[in-house]
Amino acid sequence: MIVALLSSLSANADRIELPDLGDPSESSLSIAKEKEIGRDIMLQIRENHVTVDDLIVQEYISSLGHQLVSQADSALHDFTFFTIKDNSINAFALPGGYIGVNAGLITTTEDESELAAVMAHEISHVTQRHIARAVFHNETMQAPLLAAMIAGILLGGDAARAAITAASAGSVQSQINFTRKNEYEADRVGIDLLGRAGFDAYSMASLFDKMHRQSRLYGGAPPEFLSTHPVHGSRISDARARAGNYPRSQRGNSEQYRIVRARLRVLMSDNPTRVANDLERALKGERSADTLLDRYALVFALIEAGQLEKAVAQSEILLQQDKLAFYFQLQRADIDLRLGRDGMAIKRIQELRQSYPDDYVLTLEYARMLIQSGQAAQARKILEDYLVFRQGDPNVYLWLSHACKASGDTVKSHIYMAEHHLLFGDASQAISHLEAALRSPIQDYHEEASLQAQLRNLREQSSDDKKEKLSGK
Ligand SMILES: [Zn+2]
Numbered sequence: 294m295i296v297a298l299l300s301s302l303s304a305n306a307d308r309i310e311l312p313d314l315g316d317p318s319e320s321s322l323s324i325a326k327e328k329e330i331g332r333d334i335m336l337q338i339r340e341n342h343v344t345v346d347d348l349i350v351q352e353y354i355s356s357l358g359h360q361l362v363s364q365a366d367s368a369l370h371d372f373t374f375f376t377i378k379d380n381s382i383n384a385f386a387l388p389g390g391y392i393g394v395n396a397g398l399i400t401t402t403e404d405e406s407e408l409a410a411v412m413a414h415e416i417s418h419v420t421q422r423h424i425a426r427a428v429f430h431n432e433t434m435q436a437p438l439l440a441a442m443i444a445g446i447l448l449g450g451d452a453a454r455a456a457i458t459a460a461s462a463g464s465v466q467s468q469i470n471f472t473r474k475n476e477y478e479a480d481r482v483g484i485d486l487l488g489r490a491g492f493d494a495y496s497m498a499s500l501f502d503k504m505h506r507q508s509r510l511y512g513g514a515p516p517e518f519l520s521t522h523p524v525h526g527s528r529i530s531d532a533r534a535r536a537g538n539y540p541r542s543q544r545g546n547s548e549q550y551r552i553v554r555a556r557l558r559v560l561m562s563d564n565p566t567r568v569a570n571d572l573e574r575a576l577k578g579e580r581s582a583d584t585l586l587d588r589y590a591l592v593f594a595l596i597e598a599g600q601l602e603k604a605v606a607q608s609e610i611l612l613q614q615d616k617l618a619f620y621f622q623l624q625r626a627d628i629d630l631r632l633g634r635d636g637m638a639i640k641r642i643q644e645l646r647q648s649y650p651d652d653y654v655l656t657l658e659y660a661r662m663l664i665q666s667g668q669a670a671q672a673r674k675i676l677e678d679y680l681v682f683r684q685g686d687p688n689v690y691l692w693l694s695h696a697c698k699a700s701g702d703t704v705k706s707h708i709y710m711a712e713h714h715l716l717f718g719d720a721s722q723a724i725s726h727l728e729a730a731l732r733s734p735i736q737d738y739h740e741e742a743s744l745q746a747q748l749r750n751l752r753e754q755s756s757d758d759k760k761e762k763l764s765g766k
Pocket residue numbers: 294414418471476479522
């Protein structure tokens with residue numbers, strides 16, 4: 294969709310004729326190249342701090358995305374899913390399997406299948422190699438330029454203007470376009486992913502229909518998604534017909550989806566006190582449609598607003614419920630930790646871990662709490678063991694680095710931090726951490742030698758990359 298956005302900047306976009314690229318596997322854009330471009334854009338997105346970094350939100354959007362990807366016939370890419378702090382209703386695919394979902398899409402949908410439908414559509418733009426076909430067939434395309442440009446538009450505002458100027462927009466735009474055929478194919482393939490993954494395959498059609506009707510009814514600017522995805526009668530009926538291949542699904546909304554919506558309500562506001570007041574009034578006046586989730590959001594808002602004693606009182610009410618206990622317990626442990634009741638917080642987490650020993654969020658939260666309560670060595674051990682489950686997870690390395698730092702192992706702390714940055718493809722940050730590691734006193738000769746070798750490799754690689762980018766290869 295971001296690609297469509299780009300082309301819409303140019304008034305002449307419709308008239309641009311794309312050369313036939315033939316078989317995508319023969320197109321000039323290799324999977325590796327596509328990944329590299331996506332990674333560059335991703336780095337800029339991260340630098341601009343526009344992603345929602347909440348662990349629960351991150352883990353949810355990632356696991357939902359991977360559920361859908363696992364149903365794809367051929368997924369040539371590793372996929373990375375992330376949430377953008379933006380209330381507009383949109384999602385987009387970047388080159389290389391990076392899929393961004395705006396917070397507004399998650400909070401506006403009321404049915405998890407609808408969220409999954411939009412994600413499935415974006416995933417399909419990647420698996421069908423629409424991006425590879427539509428863009429980058431020009432061998433002189435310069436990845437950093439394009440990355441600057443796409444990220445700029447994505448982030449909007451000043452960043453966009455700066456990036457567009459910097460990237461001499463016109464020449465780049467003319468090379469990018471999703472065709473209507475691409476859009477239909479992404480719908481079709483997306484509906485298959487939905488149906489196979491057990492979501493309601495009709496949700497693609499029903500979401501289109503809903504957005505279409507709402508924008509006609511209320512006028513004004515249509516949701517972002519519609520402006521890049523024109524919905525018309527035949528698109529809706531096609532989507533409905535395709536969905537007929539799958540039985541109606543009655544799966545309902547998952548706990549995680551409901552929790553994530555509640556969290557985003559707070560995370561997307563710059564005034565948690567006001568959110569707390571609104572929720573409190575709704576709960577008191579019995580105007581709450583979902584008391585459990587509204588109260589959970591209330592506790593979260595109170596925590597964010599620093600009203601911890603009030604948060605405890607509300608949390609007590611939640612803990613008397615047997616539903617969603619995992620999230621309520623986790624939340625309560627966080628409050629206790631903030632109140633300096635480290636022992637109680639950790640005990641609560643340890644009890645939860647008996648039932649969910651390998652849970653990602655729980656493990657990272659446990660580590661964070663151990664570090665904060667002066668048990669960094671224990672945190673390190675738990676995280677090192679956890680690498681078996683999440684080898685390539687940047688967050689695990691981030692917290693490993695914190696744990697090592699807190700327990701006095703500066704060298705290892707830098708090494709893990711370098712790994713954390715490398716997983717995002719940020720070689721220059723990785724290099725500076727490895728350099729810092731080498732400046733610290735190292736006991737082990739072998740470790741020093743291996744660090745030096747790794748540093749040499751990274752430096753060579755990154756200077757090769759620069760040369761390649763400059764020559765446009
Ligand atoms: Zn699309």
